[in-house]
Amino acid sequence: MKAVIPAAGRGTRFLPATKAQPKEMLPLIDKPVIQFVVEEAVASGIDDILIVTGRGKRAIEDHFDKSFELEEILKRGGKNGLLREVRGISDLANIHYIRQREAKGLGNAIYYAKKHVGDEPFVVLLGDDIIFSDVPCTKQLMEYHRGYEAPIIAVNRVEKDRIENYGIVDGKRIRDRFYKVNDLVEKPKQEDAPSDLGITGRYLLTPDIFNAIDKTRPGKGGEIQLTDALRILSRERELYAYDFEGVRYDLGNKTDYIKATIDYALRREEFSGWMRNYLKGAGRVKPGD
Numbered sequence: 001m002k003a004v005i006p007a008a009g010r011g012t013r014f015l016p017a018t019k020a021q022p023k024e025m026l027p028l029i030d031k032p033v034i035q036f037v038v039e040e041a042v043a044s045g046i047d048d049i050l051i052v053t054g055r056g057k058r059a060i061e062d063h064f065d066k067s068f069e070l071e072e073i074l075k076r077g078g079k080n081g082l083l084r085e086v087r088g089i090s091d092l093a094n095i096h097y098i099r100q101r102e103a104k105g106l107g108n109a110i111y112y113a114k115k116h117v118g119d120e121p122f123v124v125l126l127g128d129d130i131i132f133s134d135v136p137c138t139k140q141l142m143e144y145h146r147g148y149e150a151p152i153i154a155v156n157r158v159e160k161d162r163i164e165n166y167g168i169v170d171g172k173r174i175r176d177r178f179y180k181v182n183d184l185v186e187k188p189k190q191e192d193a194p195s196d197l198g199i200t201g202r203y204l205l206t207p208d209i210f211n212a213i214d215k216t217r218p219g220k221g222g223e224i225q226l227t228d229a230l231r232i233l234s235r236e237r238e239l240y241a242y243d244f245e246g247v248r249y250d251l252g253n254k255t256d257y258i259k260a261t262i263d264y265a266l267r268r269e270e271f272s273g274w275m276r277n278y279l280k281g282a283g284r285v286k287p288g289d
């Protein structure tokens, strides 16, 4: 299965950090956000990835490319651990790039993948969402797809005051954590939302989505929304939503970004003991302590 990662968004919410660098390159400690997403795809057994980029996104291509100069410097300095790590990034997967010419929305960005994915189902991973889980979220979707052979959207329950930030699914529960989709709405007002099942940035889609995107008129923000295309598709075929197992961080949101950084530090052995102690007195520690 192929993966598509849209990475064309402007990152306005993280200005000024994103003035001169893509939001996908913001790191959690020392790893750019987009690398987490690529690693999730790879850990799910995917080795062909299309990244939909746009203006100002060249750093992403450089990150996954081989860097001979850097490798040479690390080799000469005897920094073998770092050398392995840097080499590993360019060997992760076959990564292809296509540029979205205008920022016309997520649905439009996905449309750029039409030729690359051909007649096969594919997965979409949004770079804003990082998920920590035992089984990669994308793999969870792929396992369900084997049984249902239909598009599956990853969802999670969102707090009421965050409903307006997400696509919301109206679904009928058919088994534990699994819903048949009746309808979807992009970023509804809290009072109009059919549920609290928010779309997370992981989708397993089938090629008929492209036809649906073709029929989709501009929606929220004047953009072609993937949620609206899925809504059209839901009237033509069965769609499912899966409340995946794992913790999701929406990195478009600053508090989630801080939480993800802390939780990632706690997951890394080199920081976890120190971090736990530090958090007990955070804010009270003097510089240099």
Ligand code: G1P
Residues within 6 Å of the ligand: 106, 126, 128, 129, 165, 166, 167, 168, 186, 187, 198, 199, 200, 201, 225, 226, 227, 250, 252
């Ligand atoms: C996009 C989708 C939205 C989804 C969200 C997940 O919104 O349009 O339906 O819930 O990703 O992160 P964005 O965050 O790009 O505004």
